[in-house]
Amino acid sequence: MTTFTIQDVTKTFTNGEVTEQVLNGINLSLHEGELTALVGASGSGKSTLLTIAAGLQRASDGKVQFDxxxxxxxxxxxIRKIRASKFGFVFQSAHLVPFLTVEDQLMLMLDVAESTMNKREQKEEVAKVLKLVEMDHRKHAFPSSLSGGExxxxxxxxxxxxxxxxxFADEPTASLDSKRSKDVMTxxxxxxxxLHITTLMVTHDEEMLSYADRIITMKDGLIG
Structure with a gap:
């Protein structure tokens, strides 16, 4: 099922008298349960496309449709409410809050998403998700004691x-070694x-492309 559609999206940046067209009319549909990888050289527009799709910046023209x-x-x-409740983000750096335990990192996200669950239900959900990612044994740990992969x-x-x-995953394995990269991509x-999620990932690591259902190559602001 199609959950996300990008139609004729362009992006132009102006710096003084210099105008640069970063995206040149992008059309792309994303589907439920599919991992789509965006690849291309630096400056090809892949990260710009991801941030526009995620509502982190606006397109100069075109349409982004979600549901x-x-x-x-x-x-x-x-858009902020959609990002908080309907979108998830994974970046090159984990960006964990240094003074919160693993459990509290997830509890905070539930608060940001304005969860209707009570605290007991939230803790149960956190325990379930931590078990899913094999980190339930570290729920009371602080970020300083975790490895990069953890x-x-x-x-x-x-x-x-x-x-x-x-x-949305932007270079999620860039800071990891080969083994940890494979673990994270798996x-x-x-x-x-x-979980039937629609995943859009930017990566420059060709070894990670084997995990994708679909590979989109970008060059000069266009889909190749």
Missing amino acids: GNNMTAMTQEE KQRVAIARAIIHKPKIL LIRDLTKT
Whole structure:
């Protein structure tokens, strides 16, 4: 099922008298339970496309539709609510809050997503998701005691704790070694399937492409 559609999206940046067209009319549909990888050289527009799809910046022209709703016409507050409740994010760095335990990182995300569960239900849900990513034994640990791979697993758990429909992953394995990269990609792929998430990932690592259902190559702001 198609959950996300990008139609004729362009993006132009202006710096003084210099104008640069970063995206040149992108059309792309994303589907439930599918992991789509965006690849391309630096400057090809892949990260710009991901941030526009995620509502982190606006397109210069075109339309971004999520669940049949035109995000392009929404206010910043409406987009913020969608990001908090319907989208999940995994970045190159885990960006964990240093003074919160693993459990509390996920509890905080539930608060941001305005979960209707009470605290007991939230803790039960957190325990379930941490077990899913094999980090339940570390729920009382602080980020400083976690390995790079463990931090990224917690970041993934935080990204899915509120049951998002879309997962945006921007270079999720760039800071990891080969083994940990494969572990993280296996986790993202499996969660995409089992939770029926629509995943859009930017990566420059060709070894990670084998985990994707679909590979989109970008060059000079166009899909190749």
